[in-house]
Amino acid sequence: xxxxxxxxxxxxxxxxxxxxxxxxxxxxxxxxxxxxxxxxxxxxxxxxxxxxxxxxxxxxxxxxxxxxxxxxxxxxxxxxxxxxxxxxxxxxxxxxxxxxxxxxxxxxxxxxxxxxxxxxxxxxxxxxxxxxxxxxxxxxxxxxxxxxxxxxxxxxxxxxxxxxxxxxxxx
Amino acid sequence: xxxxxxxxxxxxxxxxxxxxxxxxxxxxxxxxxxxxxxxxxxxxxxxxxxxxxxxxxxxxxxxxxxxxxxxxxxxxxxxxxxxxxxxxxxxxxxxxxxxxxxxxxxxxxxxxxxxxxxxxxxxxxxxxxxxxxxxxxxxxxxxxxxxxxxxxxxxxxxxxxxxxxxxxxxxxxxxxxxxxxxxxxxxxxxxxxxxxxxxxxxxxxxxxxxxxxxxxxxxxxxxxxxxxxxxxxxxxxxxxxxxxxxxxxxxxxxxxxxxxxxxxxxxxxxxxxxxxxxxxxxxxxxxxxxxxxxxxxxxxxxxxxxxxxxxxxxxxxxxxxxxxxxxxxxxxxxxxxxxxxxxxxxxxxxxxxxxxxxxxxxxxxxxxxxxxxxxxxxxxxxxxxxxxxxxxxxxxxxxxxxxxxxxxxxxxxxxxxxxxxxxxxxxxxxxxxxxxxxxxxxxxxxxxxxxxxxxxxxxxxxxxxxxxxxxxxxxxxxxxxxxxxxxxx
Numbered sequence: 001x002x003x004x005x006x007x008x009x010x011x012x013x014x015x016x017x018x019x020x021x022x023x024x025x026x027x028x029x030x031x032x033x034x035x036x037x038x039x040x041x042x043x044x045x046x047x048x049x050x051x052x053x054x055x056x057x058x059x060x061x062x063x064x065x066x067x068x069x070x071x072x073x074x075x076x077x078x079x080x081x082x083x084x085x086x087x088x089x090x091x092x093x094x095x096x097x098x099x100x101x102x103x104x105x106x107x108x109x110x111x112x113x114x115x116x117x118x119x120x121x122x123x124x125x126x127x128x129x130x131x132x133x134x135x136x137x138x139x140x141x142x143x144x145x146x147x148x149x150x151x152x153x154x155x156x157x158x159x160x161x162x163x164x165x166x167x168x169x170x171x
Numbered sequence: 172x173x174x175x176x177x178x179x180x181x182x183x184x185x186x187x188x189x190x191x192x193x194x195x196x197x198x199x200x201x202x203x204x205x206x207x208x209x210x211x212x213x214x215x216x217x218x219x220x221x222x223x224x225x226x227x228x229x230x231x232x233x234x235x236x237x238x239x240x241x242x243x244x245x246x247x248x249x250x251x252x253x254x255x256x257x258x259x260x261x262x263x264x265x266x267x268x269x270x271x272x273x274x275x276x277x278x279x280x281x282x283x284x285x286x287x288x289x290x291x292x293x294x295x296x297x298x299x300x301x302x303x304x305x306x307x308x309x310x311x312x313x314x315x316x317x318x319x320x321x322x323x324x325x326x327x328x329x330x331x332x333x334x335x336x337x338x339x340x341x342x343x344x345x346x347x348x349x350x351x352x353x354x355x356x357x358x359x360x361x362x363x364x365x366x367x368x369x370x371x372x373x374x375x376x377x378x379x380x381x382x383x384x385x386x387x388x389x390x391x392x393x394x395x396x397x398x399x400x401x402x403x404x405x406x407x408x409x410x411x412x413x414x415x416x417x418x419x420x421x422x423x424x425x426x427x428x429x430x431x432x433x434x435x436x437x438x439x440x441x442x443x444x445x446x447x448x449x450x451x452x453x454x455x456x457x458x459x460x461x462x463x464x465x466x467x468x469x470x471x472x473x474x475x476x477x478x479x480x481x482x483x484x485x486x487x488x489x490x491x492x493x494x495x496x497x498x499x500x501x502x503x504x505x506x507x508x509x510x511x512x513x514x515x516x517x518x519x520x521x522x523x524x525x526x527x528x529x530x531x532x533x534x535x536x537x538x539x540x541x542x543x544x545x546x547x548x549x550x551x552x553x554x555x556x557x558x559x560x561x562x563x564x565x566x567x568x569x570x571x572x573x574x575x576x577x578x579x580x581x582x583x584x585x586x587x588x589x590x591x592x593x594x595x596x597x598x599x600x601x602x603x604x605x606x607x608x609x610x611x612x613x614x615x616x617x618x619x620x621x622x623x624x625x626x627x628x629x630x631x632x633x634x635x636x637x638x639x640x641x642x643x644x645x646x647x648x649x650x651x652x653x654x655x656x657x658x659x660x
Contacts, residue, residue: 003541006532007608014525021495021521025502032506035438042500043443050445050492057484060535064480067537070473088298111298113291113402115467115544117612125541125610128467132402133293135470152619154467154544154612156287158298159220162615 003124069127073138076102086114086131088158091151091166099146099170105139107131114164115154121147128154143170182258183251190244190265191568195644197237197272198561202640204230206633212618212626221300223616224285228309232275232288235417236316238556240268241564242423243323246371249364249426250327254334260326267319274312278305287614288313289413292405296392307393314386320416321379328372335361341369342454343447350444360442363494364426366450371419374458378419382412406465414461417552418486421523422453424560427567428498428516434570435513436505440497449489456486463534467543476536483534491527495520510579511588511646515566518593522558526551529604544614546622547607550600557636558596565643572650580646588646591639598632 073079079102085092087110097103107116109131116139120126126149129139143149146169153164204226211218218226247261278284282305286295295306335341346353346360353360361369385408392398433440462479465471498520507513529551533542542548573579580588602625607613611622618626 002538003547003608003610006538006542007604010529010532010604014528017524017528018521021499021517021524024499025517028504029506031504033504035501035505038500038503038505042496042503046445046493046496046500049496050449050489053488053492057488058481061481061484064535064537065477068476069536069540070469070476073469112293113406117544119610123610125545127540128543129469130465130467132406132468132470134402135468137467137469139469152612155291156224156294156614158294159224159285159300161224162220162612162617 069140072140073104076104076140078102079104079140081106084108084116084131085110086116086153086157086164087111089153089160089164091116091153091164093151093166093168095168097143097149097168097170099143102140102142105129105141107137107139108135109133112157113155114157115152117152117154119150119152121145121149123150130155146171178252180251180255183248183256186251186258186261186265187244187248189262190247191241191564193265193269194237194239194241194244194564197233197240199640201230201233201237202633202637204233206630206637209626209630209633211616212623213630214623215627215630218616220616221283221285224287224614225279225283225301227614228285228287229275229279232313232316233272234556235288235420236268236272238420238560238564239320239416239423240265242420242426242560243320243371245564245567246364246368246423246426247323247327249430250330250368253362253365254330256326256330260322264319264322264326267315267322271312271315271317271319274308274315276312278308278312281305282308284309289409290389291409292389292392292400292402295389296396303393307390310386310390310393314383314390317379317382317386317412321376321383324372324376324379327368328376331361331365331369331372335365341365342451343442346442347444347447360447363429363440363442363446366442366447367422367426367429370450370454370457371423373454374415375419377458378412378415381408382416385409385412403468403470406468407461407471410461410464411458414464415458418457418460420560421555421563422457422490424519424563424567425494425523427563427570428494428520431512431516431567431570432498432501434574435510435516436501436507438501438505440501443493443497445489445493446497449493452485452489453487456482460486460534463539466536466539480534480536484531487527487531491523495524508579509585510569510573511585511643512566512569512571512573512579514585514589515562515569515592518589519559519562519566522554522562522596526553526555526559529554541610542607544612545607546603546611546613546625548613550603550607553603554600558593558600562592565647568647569643569650572647576650576653578650578653580650584642584646588639588643591635591637591642593639595632595635595637595639599629599636600632602626602629602632 081104084105084107114131117128118126129137151166210216283301284305331341343360460482463483606625
């Protein structure tokens with residue numbers, strides 16, 4: 001859902017930038033004026049434009065910090081923990097998980113780096129985390145939609161990387 | 172220090188054209204590899220997974236190295252206009268690049284190495300389907316490229332520090348903080364392209380050091396498998412080098428805009444205080460922005476994840492805003508006549524903005540959870556490389572050729588090249604973005620639906636782009652020959 005919105009924002013902003021840049025390049029192009037005349041206005045606009053983009057960037061950063069996933073596993077001490085072990089080319093994990101219950105996947109790997117990518121019943125990415133040998137990554141989620149979830153490897157791990165998938169039912 | 176003492180040396184041009192033509196030659200071969208892979212993902216041709224990942228390994232490092240070699244050649248020439256440089260050192264670095272490329276090709280073509288150019292330990296040692304010597308050839312090839320890069324960085328950094336008065340001079344610190352005194356004394360800050368050279372040299376040396384550190388560790392493990400490596404440590408260093416090296420290709424090539432666009436517009440691109448500060452942002456943050464590659468490694472130190480997001484913004488946004496804004500100001504009502512050169516340079520700025528936007532969105536952690544390692548990632552860096560870096564390199568080459576020939580290409584030729592390079596490019600890139608937003612994973616020899624459908628459209632787009640590229644090369648040759656004809660006449 002979010003990624004569709006991201007795509008729309010991307011196409012909209014990129015399209016606007018392309019149109020604006022082409023318009024500025026071609027506007028009265030056969031009627032040149034001295035560079036100093038362009039600079040006088042341009043530098044004034046650039047100052048505001050630069051500050052605006054920096055302020056927007058910092059604001060986006062501040063807005064997104066509360067949505068970072070890193071503290072969520074610690075936030076709910078009562079969440080149920082489920083181990084996930086990845087290895088070339090399969091996942092070891094529960095086949096059934098509870099609905100509307102905070103859970104934490106404790107994800108690791110027996111051999112190389114893998115990606116634990118959870119795809120929802122709509123086949124969109126629901127969440128993901130890396131599976132790395134010698135380390136355990138804790139991914140906190142709450143499933144609110146019942147159905148079958150597919151797990152795909154999202155980190156290149158070898159010749160059968162594309163075939164490495166599993167799944168579980170949420171009910 | 173005056174900017175007016177610019178010396179066009181034959182040595183500088185020799186190094187530039189050697190590097191640039193080598194880079195574009197490797198690029199052409201890598202495009203063929205890329206088209207074959209997308210066609211295989213579409214199901215149009217059969218490539219077994221082992222061969223696919225070998226080709227993907229070659230394509231990844233080949234493309235980045237191609238763009239880097241071309242960009243480094245351009246920068247070397249620009250620096251040589253301000254201070255004498257020993258071309259022997261440039262060709263020594265070039266020798267390391269070629270030796271590295273040869274070693275990589277040997278590891279992939281007969282060796283079938285297939286753990287990709289950003290192999291994450293315990294790859295490329297566990298679950299391999301290629302002989303052990305191919306791993307060694309790959310690692311040695313990588314280290315040779317890194318050594319070549321660091322030789323270039325050391326030479327350029329030394330020359331810049333000597334020419335522009337140390338770190339204070341090359342980074343224009345006094346120009347920014349003591350502007351009135353500085354300008355009243357008749358001094359001038361370094362021209363914009365020197366910032367590109369300095370930041371490439373400084374951050375490149377840091378990145379090269381990180382890359383060599385991890386590659387040497389991997390070579391030691393290759394020789395003695397009992398030597399263990401921490402996977403998270405290795406992952407950090409692999410991406411520190413990989414991201415920095417790839418990202419710097421843009422900062423190398425953008426120098427072509429600083430010099431080439433003024434030639435097209437008959438206007439000057441001056442260093443300004445915002446430009447200097449923007450480049451400081453890139454200098455500082457580009458070496459730590461790589462943390463965004465490890466967002467999904469929750470075991471990573473948490474503050475580093477925060478640093479990753481804000482660094483990704485600050486490394487790119489100021490320099491893009493200032494440079495592109497300056498570039499548009501340069502063209503606006505300048506009376507510039509469109510040529511292939513000016514078209515490529517201007518379109519490259521558009522590609523930089525669009526690819527940068529895709530990158531910044533992906534560098535935002537809550538968004539990255541859904542886009543990490545999907546096709547959105549190759550979407551943004553293909554935009555950045557094909558419609559940014561490549562266009563800057565080719566744009567600079569065309570500006571030179573057009574100036575030498577004293578003529579420009581016909582309107583029809585420009586339209587045909589533009590349709591191929593931009594129309595084909597859009598048709599190639601958009602399916603990457605849409606499939607990425609749809610959750611199609613990257614680096615899959617066989618993609619789940621709707622991946623194959625998008626791969627088919629992208630294959631057609633890439634083929635059109637290749638036609639545009641070949642047409643541009645034919646036109647470049649024509650311009651180069653027309654100079655000879657006029658001289659003979």
